[in-house]
Amino acid sequence: MGVAADGMTAAVGRDVPGALASRLLDLVAGGAPSPPGQPPEVLEQCRVLLGGTTTVSSGPCYVVPPPPVIFDAPGAVVLRSDDPAHAERVRPLRPPNWASDEWDDLLDGRDGAPWAMAVADEQVVAVCHTPRRTPDGAEAGVWTAPAFRGRGLAAATTATWAGLLPRTRLFYSTSADNHSSQRVAARLGLRAIGWLWKLTR
Structure with missing residues (x-):
């Protein structure tokens, strides 16, 4: 809702x-x-x-305004799904929170594309992908490895991801208790547009 x-x-x-x-x-x-x-x-x-038994979760939702601002990724390089060589570079670097088949689907463009990833110390340390996309818009899905949080990598990958969808309405949402994700939204200058409520049975 x-x-x-x-x-x-x-x-x-x-x-x-x-x-x-x-x-x-x-x-x-x-x-x-x-x-x-x-x-x-x-x-x-x-x-x-x-x-x-129905659980309720909620959190703010933001719109990503064009044009996106590009952020530096200190100590990391940001790779993009529009370069096939980038997909092959990160293929063996699958983070442990991604299942093998999901990772292959993402890199092969079957599910979750486009994406942007930050790589540091020969590991994927931040990902922004597209968990939901319709003809009307797309939503960012963002993850950062715990040891690399607070370095601006989520903002860098999200800004790069937004640049891959220049003519699409883009959204960013998070949970009410995820304050680090809300700080990413603030760093990117995203505009709050409402609140999402989810009922899960």
Whole structure:
């Protein structure tokens, strides 16, 4: 559920039955937006409709304005998916949090492209990829190795990723308790556009 000052929107997972999905979407369409960080009234109604054990997570959402600002990546080199040689360079450097098949899908352009990665000490230390993309826009997915956080690498890879999608509406979202990710958004000068609420059964 996306909540902004001028309204709300929602998407429902494919595994939710059609009649229930319609009821959830109708609830959101008729609901009133809430201030950032404050759950909208319809959230609880949606949670009850989903039934069972439902977890709620939330966080801010930002828009990435064009043109992106390029940031330095101190002590690292940033590689891009639009250069096939870069994919081959990082192929053997798969971070432990990526499964082998997911890594190959990313590097071969089957899922998650385009991407930008920072490489230092012969390891991939930061990644910005595209976990969600539609004809209307794309969202950044960002990860930085714990030992390399706080060095500006997430901002550098995100800015490079944005440059690979010059005519696409770009979004960056994070969780409410991920303050380091929110600092990346601030460093990039991203504009907050609303708050995302996720119900997971």
